[in-house]
Amino acid sequence: xxxxxxxxxxxxxATHEINQQAEGAFIAKIYQIGTQTLLxxxxxxxxxxxxxxxxxxxxxxxxxxVHETPxxxxxxxxxxxxxxxxxxxxxxxxxxxxxxxxxxxxxxxxDFQLVFELFGGGNVILVDPETKILQAMTYKRMRDRNIxxxxxxxxxxxxxxxxxxxxxxxxxxxxxxxxxEIVRALTKIVSISGTYAEEVLLRVxxxxxxxxxxxxxxxxxxxxxxxxxxxEQVHSDNIDAYIVSGENGEWIxxxxxxxxxxxxxxxxKFETFNKALDEYYAKITDAELVQESSGEVVSxxxxxxxxxxxxxxxxxxxxxxxxxxxxxxxxxxxxxxxLQALLQKILEQKRTGITWEQIASNMLAQKSANSYPEIxxxxxxxxxxxxxxxxxxxLFSLQFNETIQxxxxxxxxxxxxxxxxxxxxxxxxxETLDKxxxxxxxxxxxxxxxxxxxxxxxxxxxxxxxxFYSSDGFLVIGGRDATTNEIIVKxxxxxxxxxxxxxxxxxxxxxxxxxxxxxxxxxxxxxxxQAASYSRAWKELFTxxxxxxxxxxxxxxxxxxxxxxxxxSFMIRGNKxxxxxxxxxxxxxVKVDDDQVSVIGGPVDAIAxxxxxxxxxxxxxxxxxxxxxxxxHIVSQKVSEELKRTVxxxxxxxxxxxxxxxxxxxxxx
Numbered sequence: 001x002x003x004x005x006x007x008x009x010x011x012x013x014a015t016h017e018i019n020q021q022a023e024g025a026f027i028a029k030i031y032q033i034g035t036q037t038l039l040x041x042x043x044x045x046x047x048x049x050x051x052x053x054x055x056x057x058x059x060x061x062x063x064x065x066v067h068e069t070p071x072x073x074x075x076x077x078x079x080x081x082x083x084x085x086x087x088x089x090x091x092x093x094x095x096x097x098x099x100x101x102x103x104x105x106x107x108x109x110x111d112f113q114l115v116f117e118l119f120g121g122g123n124v125i126l127v128d129p130e131t132k133i134l135q136a137m138t139y140k141r142m143r144d145r146n147i148x149x150x151x152x153x154x155x156x157x158x159x160x161x162x163x164x165x166x167x168x169x170x171x172x173x174x175x176x177x178x179x180x181e182i183v184r185a186l187t188k189i190v191s192i193s194g195t196y197a198e199e200v201l202l203r204v205x206x207x208x209x210x211x212x213x214x215x216x217x218x219x220x221x222x223x224x225x226x227x228x229x230x231x232e233q234v235h236s237d238n239i240d241a242y243i244v245s246g247e248n249g250e251w252i253x254x255x256x257x258x259x260x261x262x263x264x265x266x267x268x269k270f271e272t273f274n275k276a277l278d279e280y281y282a283k284i285t286d287a288e289l290v291q292e293s294s295g296e297v298v299s300x301x302x303x304x305x306x307x308x309x310x311x312x313x314x315x316x317x318x319x320x321x322x323x324x325x326x327x328x329x330x331x332x333x334x335x336x337x338x339l340q341a342l343l344q345k346i347l348e349q350k351r352t353g354i355t356w357e358q359i360a361s362n363m364l365a366q367k368s369a370n371s372y373p374e375i376x377x378x379x380x381x382x383x384x385x386x387x388x389x390x391x392x393x394x395l396f397s398l399q400f401n402e403t404i405q406x407x408x409x410x411x412x413x414x415x416x417x418x419x420x421x422x423x424x425x426x427x428x429x430x431e432t433l434d435k436x437x438x439x440x441x442x443x444x445x446x447x448x449x450x451x452x453x454x455x456x457x458x459x460x461x462x463x464x465x466x467x468f469y470s471s472d473g474f475l476v477i478g479g480r481d482a483t484t485n486e487i488i489v490k491x492x493x494x495x496x497x498x499x500x501x502x503x504x505x506x507x508x509x510x511x512x513x514x515x516x517x518x519x520x521x522x523x524x525x526x527x528x529x530q531a532a533s534y535s536r537a538w539k540e541l542f543t544x545x546x547x548x549x550x551x552x553x554x555x556x557x558x559x560x561x562x563x564x565x566x567x568x569s570f571m572i573r574g575n576k577x578x579x580x581x582x583x584x585x586x587x588x589x590v591k592v593d594d595d596q597v598s599v600i601g602g603p604v605d606a607i608a609x610x611x612x613x614x615x616x617x618x619x620x621x622x623x624x625x626x627x628x629x630x631x632x633h634i635v636s637q638k639v640s641e642e643l644k645r646t647v648x649x650x651x652x653x654x655x656x657x658x659x660x661x662x663x664x665x666x667x668x669x
Contacts, residue, residue, distance in 0.1 A: 003253045004284070005058050006118055006277075007193040011094050013234040013241075013256030013273045014061050015101055019092040020237075021050060021062070027087045027105065031069040032077035036122055036137065039067055042089070048458065053278075056137060057122025060101050061277035066651065079135045080126060083112060095155060096162045097191045115153070127153045160191040163231055171224045174212055182215060182223070183208035190227070195259075200226045202260040233257045241276040242267040254280040301439045304432055311429045318422040325415035328396045332408040335391060340404045342377070346387060347400065356382040466508065466534055466658075468602025470523040471609035476602070478530055479508035482566070489570055493552045500527050501572070502582075503546040506536030509570075524549065526603040528579040533586050533603070538660040541619050544583050548576035588658045589614025590635050590647055597646050601658025613638035613647075620665025627664055628655035634666075 006014065025044040033039050036056040043049050053063040073081070087105040095102055099118040104111060110129030117123040124137040125147060136147050145154040161170060177185040186197035201208045204222045206215070215223075233239075234256050244253040245266040253262065256273040270276035332339060349359045363377040378388040378395065385400040398407045465488065466478040477492065479485035488509050493499060498519060500510040510531040512519055528547040537545040556571040565571065587607035591600045600607055600614075607614050613635050617627070632655055636647040656662070 006060070006099065007195060008094075008097050008099055008191055009193070009196050009230075009234050010254070010256060010273075010277075011060070011099050011101060011118065012097065012231075013239055014277060015092050015094045016235050017239070017272055017274050018052065018060070018062065021047075022052065022089045022092055022103075025050065025089050027084050027089070030077055030080045030084065031067075032074045033067050033069055036124075038077070038080075038124060039063075039069065054101075054116050054124065055122075055281075056116060056124050057118060057120065059277060059281050060116055060118065061281070062274040063278050063282075064275075065278065065282055066649070068651075076124075076135060076137055080114075083107065083109065083126065083134065084114070087112070096158055097164055098155075098158065100155065113153075117156075119156075123147065125153065158191060160187070160189055163190045163192060163227055166190065166224075166227075168221065168224050172217075172220065174220065175215075176212075178211065178213035180212050181209045182206065182212055185212050186223075192227075195261075196230065199259050199261060200230060203230070230257070239273050241270040241273040243270070243276055243280050251280060251283060301436060304436045304439060308429065308432045308436065311425065311432060315422065315425050315429060318418055318425055321418040322415050322422060325411045325418065328394060329408045329411035329415065331391050331394060331396075332398075332404060332411065336404055339389070339391075339398065339407075342389065343387070343398065343400065343404065346380075356380055466510075466530070466602075468526075468530065468600060468606050469610065470512075470526045470603075471606050472520045472523045474517075474519060474523045475513045476510060476523070476527050476530060477513070478510035478534060482569075485509050485569075489555055490557075493555070495552055497552055498524075498527070498549050499552060499555060500531040500547055500549045502531045502535035502537060503548060503578075504535050504537050504542075507531060508534055510534075522605070525579060525582075526606045528582045529585065529603040532582040533584045534660050536661075538584055538619055539663070542584065544581045547579045547582050549579070550574065550576055584619060584660075586617045586658065586660055586664070587614045588617055588631050588635075588655060590639065590650070592639075592643065597643060597650065599650060599654040599658065601655075616667040617659060617664045618667050619663075621663055622665045624656040624659040624662040624664075625652065627659055627666070628652040630666060631655050 022042060022044075025042040025047075027040060028043045028049070029041040031039040031041075034055070036058075038054050040052040040054075041049065042052060051063045051067075052060070053067070054060040084105055084107065087107040090104040090106050090111070092101065092103050094100065095115075101116040101118065103114040103116075105114060112129065112134075113127040113131075115123075115125040115127060117125070121138065125133060126135040128134040131153055133147060133149055133151050133153050135149070138147065139149070140147050144157055171189075174182075174185050174189050177188065180188070183194065183197050183201060186192065186200065187194055190197075192200075198208055200223060204219075204226045206219060206223065239256050240258055242255050242258060242262075243251055244255065244259075244262045245268070246252045249266070252265075254276050255262070256276075258267070270279070346359060346363065349362060350356070354362075360380045363380070367377045376390040378390055380387055381397075386397045387400065388395065388397045390396075396411070398404075399410075402410070462475060462477050464480075465484055466480055468476055470476055477488060479488050485508055488511050489499070492513075493511055494513070496514045496516045498512045498514060500512075501507055508531065510527055512523060512527050528549070531547045532545045535545065550572060554572055554574045556573060557565065559565045559571060585604050586601060587604040588599070588601040589607055589611045590597055590613050591611045600610065604616055615631050615634050617631070620627075622630075629652060632648060632650065632652065636644050639647055
């Protein structure tokens with residue numbers, strides 16, 4: 001069974017790694033992606049961007065997965081952004097070896113503390129520079145402290161002594177727990193979990209059930225030293241992190257160091273503990289998402305199955321009277337004469353004026369005398385005009401005031417009525433079976449459709465621009481706006497490169513990175529189409545536009561005397577090389593490289609040479625958000641079954657980035 005929450009040892013190892021990477025990082029964005037989950041996007045000069053994930057009550061670690069962020073932030077998230085956006089992380093630390101993480105954040109308004117409580121119900125608390133509670137994910141009054149706005153912040157009482165600061169003399173207090181097993185005593189006196197209390201004892205070969213008063217001072221010293229040694233391991237820069245699997249291959253634990261209790265289990269080693277935590281909890285999150293999305297349908301299946309059980313019992317109860325009533329009717333006809341004689345005997349006696357009690361007594365006497373060898377009188381019910389008889393082991397009743405034939409017909413009628421009910425019940429039962437089958441299919445569909453968390457792909461430097469690789473393998477980049485136009489010309493343009501521009505106001509600069517190689521005509525045409533398609537001509541619904549290309553030495557930021565140039569604009573001098581009548585066409589699709597799926601877009605011929613999973617986009621009025629959904633859906637149908645879920649998990653923004661000027665339509669529309 002998967003471990004749900006981090007231990008204090010886990011927190012120690014995770015925060016040690018987080019602090020090493022996050023110290024000095026800026027908080028770029030904060031998202032609340034669940035009722036108790038926060039995602040922090042961090043940026044640090046000369047370092048890849050980082051994502052820190054914290055789920056109150058459960059975990060904290062860096063994540064490389066893509067997590068869907070809400071369009072509207074929660075009130076709590078907005079408050080965190082208000083105070084912490086662009087704040088600098090000073091330290092990430094564990095409080096007193098408890099399951100509490102504190103991030104110290106420096107801002108213009110002062111130094112704040114963001115406290116993550118990973119125990120109990122969990123909480124996230126923002127503490128202001130005066131150490132008062134500014135915001136909390138959950139407010140509550142408690143016996144030992146209050147989590148209320150503007151009150152001084154207090155940590156919860158410690159579960160035990162901090163093992164990092166523990167002296168051997170203090171540790172010897174464990175002897176006072178004389179009749180307590182040593183494993184329980186360790187968790188009481190020291191702030192560690194049962195798992196690591198057991199681990200320490202395993203490493204010194206002491207039975208965990210040994211009573212404290214049975215341990216020698218030497219043995220206690222061995223336990224103390226091993227505890228300190230294990231603590232040093234989790235604070236080391238060389239952590240041996242593992243995910244542990246059970247006998248059936250299911251994951252059961254994630255640890256920051258190899259544990260003796262798991263040495264016979266299959267284990268997967270990770271470079272860092274944060275990476276191990278990320279993989280481990282991604283699996284839990286996937287399972288939770290599937291359970292959450294299919295839970296309602298699963299409940300419906302269970303409801304139908306309860307109905308089915310009741311219907312099956314009712315069905316069984318209906319089958320019995322069908323056979324029973326029919327067999328009684330048959331018996332009555334089979335013994336027609338004897339039964340008629342019995343009724344006549346009763347009625348004749350009544351006509352003589354004797355009482356019903358006397359008649360019953362007489363009939364019982366005749367039964368004893370075996371007057372009716374095959375038919376046995378049982379009792380009379382004068383009030384209901386009924387006589388009860390037994391015949392061939394079957395007990396049934398006959399009406400005095402009805403003929404034997406009428407009595408038989410009554411039983412046949414009951415049998416037919418029960419049979420009619422049975423058919424109705426069978427029909428209803430079949431309808432319930434159909435509903436169960438349909439609901440079970442829906443559960444499977446929901447589970448199959450549930451998107452797994454996808455790994456966050458590391459972006460290349462050129463992805464901040466509009467880009468594509470030509471069918472000849474040349475990288476082509478283009479500006480998205482005035483700023484990126486400026487960057488392309490001033491910082492990315494090398495002397496051997498070729499630069500393109502559409503002959504229209506409001507067009508990006510497009511650059512072929514030649515790396516000193518001769519550029520084929522096909523790449524020239526594709527770069528020209530990129531320059532045309534992402535120009536203002538797309539919005540103006542031009543079918544084609546002229547594009548020219550030049551060399552870097554023809555581009556200048558120096559305007560004619562007395563004039564100025566806007567940001568992103570440049571002077572072009574010398575002869576221009578024209579590609580005339582360039583059609584405006586774009587293709588958008590997905591490409592698979594080393595199991596990484598990425599969105600690509602650009603000239604149709606270039607994209608078609610790299611993938612079959614693409615669609616062609618032309619000018620139109622469909623908004624990019626709606627168009628991106630269509631593109632993602634169509635492209636997902638063009639990849640293998642294994643990749644469908646991965647493609648449909650790609651954020652729509654990745655497709656939108658390749659739609660010119662935010663509008664268009666599919667060519668087939």
